[in-house]
Amino acid sequence: MSTKKYNRIFGIVLDSVGTGAAPDAAKFDDVGSDTLGHVGEAYKGKLHIPNLQKLGISNLRDQPIEGVDKVNSPIGYYGKMQEISAGKDSMDGHWEMMGLPVEKSLNTFPNGFPADIIQKLEEFSGRKVIGNRPESGTKIIAELGEQQMKTGDLIVYTSGDSVLQIAAHEDVIPLKELYRICEYARTLVNGPQYTVGRIIARPYVGPDKDHFTRTANRHDFTLEPTGKTDLDYLQEAGVHTVGIGKINDIFSGHGIKEGYHNESNMDGMDHVDHVMQEDFSGFAFTNLVDFDAMYGHRRNPIGFGQALMDFDERLGTVLKNLKDDDLLMITADHGNDPGFKGTDHTREQVPLLVYSPSMATGGRLGTRQTFADFGATVLDNFDVSGSDVGTSYLSEL
Ligand SMILES: O=P(O)(O)O[C@H]1O[C@H](CO)[C@@H](O)[C@H]1O
Ligand SMILES: [Mn+2]
Numbered sequence: 369m370s371t372k373k374y375n376r377i378f379g380i381v382l383d384s385v386g387t388g389a390a391p392d393a394a395k396f397d398d399v400g401s402d403t404l405g406h407v408g409e410a411y412k413g414k415l416h417i418p419n420l421q422k423l424g425i426s427n428l429r430d431q432p433i434e435g436v437d438k439v440n441s442p443i444g445y446y447g448k449m450q451e452i453s454a455g456k457d458s459m460d461g462h463w464e465m466m467g468l469p470v471e472k473s474l475n476t477f478p479n480g481f482p483a484d485i486i487q488k489l490e491e492f493s494g495r496k497v498i499g500n501r502p503e504s505g506t507k508i509i510a511e512l513g514e515q516q517m518k519t520g521d522l523i524v525y526t527s528g529d530s531v532l533q534i535a536a537h538e539d540v541i542p543l544k545e546l547y548r549i550c551e552y553a554r555t556l557v558n559g560p561q562y563t564v565g566r567i568i569a570r571p572y573v574g575p576d577k578d579h580f581t582r583t584a585n586r587h588d589f590t591l592e593p594t595g596k597t598d599l600d601y602l603q604e605a606g607v608h609t610v611g612i613g614k615i616n617d618i619f620s621g622h623g624i625k626e627g628y629h630n631e632s633n634m635d636g637m638d639h640v641d642h643v644m645q646e647d648f649s650g651f652a653f654t655n656l657v658d659f660d661a662m663y664g665h666r667r668n669p670i671g672f673g674q675a676l677m678d679f680d681e682r683l684g685t686v687l688k689n690l691k692d693d694d695l696l697m698i699t700a701d702h703g704n705d706p707g708f709k710g711t712d713h714t715r716e717q718v719p720l721l722v723y724s725p726s727m728a729t730g731g732r733l734g735t736r737q738t739f740a741d742f743g744a745t746v747l748d749n750f751d752v753s754g755s756d757v758g759t760s761y762l763s764e765l
């Protein structure tokens with residue numbers, strides 16, 4: 369192990385920004401998925417992401433993103449990572465990045481949740497459950513929201529992921545009550561009979577079905593990590609850890625010293641800018657979820673591309689503000705190809721872009737065999753030992 373090479377590491381997860389089907393995509397019926405590729409195609413050459421481009425976002429691909437040519441000398445190190453976890457949800461992706469791959473598939477509910485779970489939810493909440501099937505969250509509130517406003521019923525739904533989601537109009541079921549019901553739901557599916565990755569509170573507002581919008585009061589109640597993650601090892605070793613956005617939820621707060629909730633991607637980047645002003649030595653881990661929640665699941669490639677361009681602009685500021693002994697690492701947790709069938713995540717490889725102003729040249733990092741290489745590199749940098757899953761690429765930089 370080397371001793372601390374960089375004083376601060378900023379990890380940014382562009383939620384669901386995959387870069388082409390993974391070798392095991394067939395198992396997930398995701399052959400042919402390519403989030404970045406299909407977003408580029410939708411823009412017909414007009415996707416303008418110059419900062420990601422000079423970091424090597426097209427160089428890491430066989431075929432460049434349309435309109436984003438490969439560059440001769442990327443300023444940083446670029447590669448891809450593939451996932452070993454059983455699932456393709458955010459939890460699997462992030463836990464694996466932090467050295468805890470999810471080995472056993474969590475439960476999914478293609479036919480809705482079993483009667484015993486629904487009955488307990490109804491008893492606890494005193495409300496009737498409606499919905500109870502896999503559905504897109506915006507569709508189900510358009511369909512059942514007005515009924516909920518009249519009856520106070522609970523809208524429960526799922527997706528292809530291991531999630532139990534509860535949608536509630538903020539004026540009908542107050543936020544505090546919704547969170548309480550979600551906390552209770554969490555206790556029903558922590559295993560061994562049913563193990564569900566996330567309970568997600570999905571509050572929304574609006575006068576009628578044509579005007580419902582979901583609010584930033586979404587809250588994810590994730591399964592407690594089933595073991596130690598790199599964040600825990602870092603914290604135990606006295607390394608300062610910061611979680612920005614969904615990171616806190618995904619690790620149930622474990623191993624995170626300083627946490628920020630994001631209202632949006634741009635708000636998340638405000639937090640990154642703010643944390644960059646702070647004087648600390650450690651690891652700041654950010655998740656930007658809009659790509660996934662607002663555009664990937666909605667199969668909206670134009671919105672997805674706009675979000676990438678907006679991020680790219682903010683990335684310009686980050687690149688300017690990085691100090692010589694800072695390291696930036698950008699990646700993703702899974703794909704969510706807006707040009708693909710369905711509305712679920714897609715099993716893809718993810719980009720890996722690594723940069724510090726102190727680098728004299730860039731170079732290749734190849735295809736990493738597990739997302740855990742990301743966390744292994746952070747541990748290596750701070751000279752902390754951890755789970756031994758993953759291989760550090762620190763010495764390759
Ligand atoms: O359709 P909405 O409610 O956005 O839900 C989506 O968001 C969940 C979490 O990312 C996914 O499992 C999918 O169900
Ligand atoms: Mn995700």
Ligand SMILES: [Mn+2]
Nearest residue numbers: 660661665713
């Ligand atoms: Mn998602």
